[in-house]
Amino acid sequence: MELPILPTSIIGSYPKPRWLLRMYSLYELGRLPKEDFEEAVKDASVSVLREHERAGIDIPWDGEMGRSEMTEYFTAKISGFRFYGPVRVWGNAYFNKAAAVSKLEYREPLVLEEFGWVKANTTREIVKVPITGPYTIAEWSFNEYYPSKEELAFDLAKILNREFKALEREGASFIQIDEPAMLNHPDEVPMAVEAINRAVKGVKVKFGLHVCYSNYHLFADYFDDIKVSQFALEFANRNFRDMDYLKKLTHQELGFGAVDVHNPRVESPEEVAKAIRKVMEYIEPERLYVNPDCGLKLLDRRIAYQKLVNLVKGVQIVRRELARSGKETVPFRRSV
């Protein structure tokens, strides 16, 4: 399968429509029947999917409309976790941090239904399924049961592997593992790598790995050990500084974060194009995808949309330049 060169994608989350947030509140208060809530989520999902497509994104997702948060959504579906209440992540943003209080078990599919819905409703051939990785779920949970974090992370890898196999059976072709915490403890990075490799073992889909707000110089030493074909990293937040570590990315693809998700200023297409030209000094265009730095959910919805629009316009500027040397498409590579 061929994609336009510099395929555009998203990282995962997108601002939930205000009316959907209201549905969430009503549902939590027990004032909305489950089937009505689920219908609202599905309607929002299609609405955001269309928004991604209208912006021109080649590989969209539904903005995680059915997910309350990136770890909570998963820990709520895995047996062995309990919740004590929300914990602040930054500013005024919170998440329900779970505590592992007994052995973790696969209880129900995590994203299978979500994938089926998006797949059935998209106009694109490929969608990207973002799933929080085993190390990050372990790191962002309290551990009251396992003797070590390693055992906790490896049990989570087993659970995710089962889900990935189910996704493959249902026709998923691109799964992104989100591991924003994998560099938290430099001495635990090998454990995180092992957990990721166990999670993807025996699954023949394209795997991307998203890591953000971390020390990429540390990360770069592990590029070759991680069994994924793409790294989706954040660059705009750090103003495209300090990219030398990319020299170590010798064969996998890069998902290039070209717009900042924590700043409401909308980057112009020219700024996006300039950033892409800069990263092409390190990575040839055939190995480049372009995406926002991270999930867009904390932005105002109109701003998030405009950022995607300008991201695509910026990509189009560079595509026109590349077309002059005959570079117009790239194959969709499941492995590298």
Added chain:
Amino acid sequence: MIVPALIGGLPRPVSLSKKLEQYYLGRLGEEKLEEAYRAHTKRAFENLRKAGIRVITDGLYRWDDIFNPFIRFVDGVEVNGLFKFYENNFFYRSPVVRGELSLRDNPIPEWLSVALDLKEEVYPGATLKAVLPGPVTLAYHSINEAYKNLDELVEAYAEVLRELLKDLPLELVELQEPALAAELSRATKEKTDEVTPDLAKAVIERLARVKRIWVVTYFGTPRVLPEGVILNVDLVEGSVPQEYRGELGIGVVNARETKMERRDRLVDRIKPLLRKHGKLYVTPNTLLDFLPESVAWRKLKLLGKLGGE
């Protein structure tokens, strides 16, 4: 004697965060938001009284992290992207130092006056302390584009803090200085420069001439031991340096895990230090922001039970 104390803030209650959310959306006026801050602070003081915590802070409900909003009141600093606070799933907005630092007009003294009035109303027996980021930790967490090296930046931040200290209506001021104990985590960025330990010590001791200073360290054993201050040491992830002889606070309950500590084991841990130091402040080992609110209060109640002779 054992004195239960709070360090840093309390988890910001969800009810307050909802008010802030409404404020950011323009659906709540500044006056109403201020009312919410006061009501929540008052409630926190009442709960701290019930828990038996004797030295308290205002809960830092107006703060997003230990640097913000302080750095917004410093000329020469721009507030930039998000960075991980050590290895936690907790992020701060990073100060980017673009020019010479100086203190701007700021509401921090007024916020503390309000808190002091509320404390007098509901918990007059407690000692209220201010909380500010320390100069060394500020420097390590800044992106320095203006000063020659980190030592110079530490000095510049210390001068700004000295100005602010003079204006505070409280005599006791906590400086958040995890950088004295914790290695700046490679999780976030490469360390390119270091603060000279002797300079760090001297700068903090200079600030201790303006106000009584409580230096809070965590995520390791402090490598800099300022004199003439209360030094808080994280006993969960570090230890009290043998050579330290000054006033001591010890972080004995783990503020990064929900599992509750056993009181008898805490007492066993405290006893040898109590024999050596005579008086001890017992505190959480780090910021309570890392815990759900309900668990944080359970841990504070446990601390309160340790208090007494």
